[in-house]
Amino acid sequence: MLMKDPNFFLEGLIKNDEKVVKDIYNNSFYKVLSFISKNKGSRVDAEDVFQNALLQLAVRYKKEKFQINTNFEAYLFTVCKNLWRRELNKSKLKVTNDYVIELRDDNEDIALSVLEQQRWELFNDYIQQLSENCIKIMSMFFKRKSYAEMVNIFEYSSETVVRQRVFKCKAKLKEMIKSDSRFKSLLEL
Amino acid sequence: MNLEDDILIDNYLRGLLDEKAKKDLELRLQSDTPFRENFELEKALWLSQSDHDWSFANQNHAEVTTYKKLLEDENLQDLKKSIQQISSASNTSSSTTRKLSKWYYLAAASIVLCIALSVFLKQDLSHQDLVNEYLQTSDLPSFVSRGDTNADGLIKAQQLFENKNYQGALDLFTPVLETSKPDASVYLYAGIAQMQLQRYQAAESTFNQLIDADLIDAQKGYWYKALLYLKQDKTDDAKQVLNTIISNSYYNHEKAKDLLNEIE
Numbered sequence: 077m078l079m080k081d082p083n084f085f086l087e088g089l090i091k092n093d094e095k096v097v098k099d100i101y102n103n104s105f106y107k108v109l110s111f112i113s114k115n116k117g118s119r120v121d122a123e124d125v126f127q128n129a130l131l132q133l134a135v136r137y138k139k140e141k142f143q144i145n146t147n148f149e150a151y152l153f154t155v156c157k158n159l160w161r162r163e164l165n166k167s168k169l170k171v172t173n174d175y176v177i178e179l180r181d182d183n184e185d186i187a188l189s190v191l192e193q194q195r196w197e198l199f200n201d202y203i204q205q206l207s208e209n210c211i212k213i214m215s216m217f218f219k220r221k222s223y224a225e226m227v228n229i230f231e232y233s234s235e236t237v238v239r240q241r242v243f244k245c246k247a248k249l250k251e252m253i254k255s256d257s258r259f260k261s262l263l264e265l
Numbered sequence: 266m267n268l269e270d271d272i273l274i275d276n277y278l279r280g281l282l283d284e285k286a287k288k289d290l291e292l293r294l295q296s297d298t299p300f301r302e303n304f305e306l307e308k309a310l311w312l313s314q315s316d317h318d319w320s321f322a323n324q325n326h327a328e329v330t331t332y333k334k335l336l337e338d339e340n341l342q343d344l345k346k347s348i349q350q351i352s353s354a355s356n357t358s359s360s361t362t363r364k365l366s367k368w369y370y371l372a373a374a375s376i377v378l379c380i381a382l383s384v385f386l387k388q389d390l391s392h393q394d395l396v397n398e399y400l401q402t403s404d405l406p407s408f409v410s411r412g413d414t415n416a417d418g419l420i421k422a423q424q425l426f427e428n429k430n431y432q433g434a435l436d437l438f439t440p441v442l443e444t445s446k447p448d449a450s451v452y453l454y455a456g457i458a459q460m461q462l463q464r465y466q467a468a469e470s471t472f473n474q475l476i477d478a479d480l481i482d483a484q485k486g487y488w489y490k491a492l493l494y495l496k497q498d499k500t501d502d503a504k505q506v507l508n509t510i511i512s513n514s515y516y517n518h519e520k521a522k523d524l525l526n527e528i529e
Contacts, residue, residue, distance in 0.1 A: 089344060090340070090341075090344075091340075092340055092343050092344045092347055094347060094351075097344070097347050097348060097351060098351055101348070101351045101352065101355065102355075102429070103401070105352075105355070106394060106397045106398040106401060107398060107401065109394060109398070110394070110395075110398045119356075123352050126348075126352070127345065127348045127349065127352070130344070130348055131336065131341065131344065131345060131348075134341055134344055135332055135335050135336050135341060136332075138335050138338075138341070139331065139332065139335055158319070161316070161317075161318075161319045162319045162321070164319075165317075165318055165319040165321075168318075169321060183332075183333045183336040183337060184324065184329065184333055186332070186336055187328075187329045187330075187331075187332035187333045187336065188321070188322045188324060188326075188329060189322075190328075190332055191322040191326060191328060191329070191332075192313070192319070192320060192321065192322045195309065195313060195320065195322070196313050196314075196320075199309075199310055199313055199314060200314075203314070214314075218310075218311070218314040218315050219315070219316070220279070220315060220317075239268070239272065240268070243268050243271050246271070246307075246310075247266070249310075250266075250303075250306055250307075250310075253306070254306075261328075263302070263305060263306065263309075
């Protein structure tokens, strides 16, 4: 498919342009289906995730025009991956008291997922702005590697050194996130 | 934020604190605002960036209502219907999976059946779906910007192909195939177009011609022939071709391994 401005697809979605929606489906659904099938899901799950991802993008764009800085397919795939991660973790919510999951309708779920995706993007934008070394360290940190494992991976002299490295990288990351205008509203999540 | 507090929060998130330390931390969250703000950010980062967790939003957030209202608007409801229509139309081509989906709902009523079926549903990808997926991730060479004066017709054919007008594309590719030295890409586009038009014999013959041709890219013919067999559910033939690709390290031999795993 020929490269198009990502916003062409967003415009098409909010106008419910059938050709655009079909193109998006044909170009992206099978990749999403493949990913979800390999990660504990069925075709019905993939269809739900795909539909909710498109509605998420549409409602977000409708509220406020935003710019996608990568190609549309890659962006949509990330949104779908996050939605599936969200779905797989919903069971954890049911055991906490501050959420009443039964009362949520589909639209509420999509509304919440918009805010969550925005927060994920805010974090991810700044992780990518860290130094190459910090990106690697933070990636291990988020993969929940223990400090002992990180000592081996990065060949540091001790766990204390790794902890200091993580602390510094994380401090830089948090400083950048906090200075962003989106932060205040998204921290209230 | 000092290193000591950082280690404390880190241990809490990793579930390494004992009950007493956990309680102390939770108590401090109520009275120490800067500590709490830092904790909330650490927690959100920790949950949202891990592959196995997710950081959920608070349902009382002010913007939830705004988004909900917009979602209830007529045009977004229409969009939802359009997506559902396109999705179910594309699903009729793989009726076996659709039947499974219906079973899925029935099975939900029975926990025992549900467990048995959910294991089964993990292998939900039909051959059709696999072929579509692999076709999409296969990079076909482009005729654009080759500086070839004869390429205009081919560029037009490629555009028709990309717009899924396979008959139109084939009408332009076929005469080129009949010339003395067609490019390997012409065989590929023509063969895939024939495959999408369900002219399987013609497609097989096109890919065989490519395999037999004295061209650098001739081995690409094997890959598409494997997909062609799979599309027709000729699983054994597909496996045989995939094994040939793997053992000779032909084009896409890594993908061939993945595909072989998925159909076995």
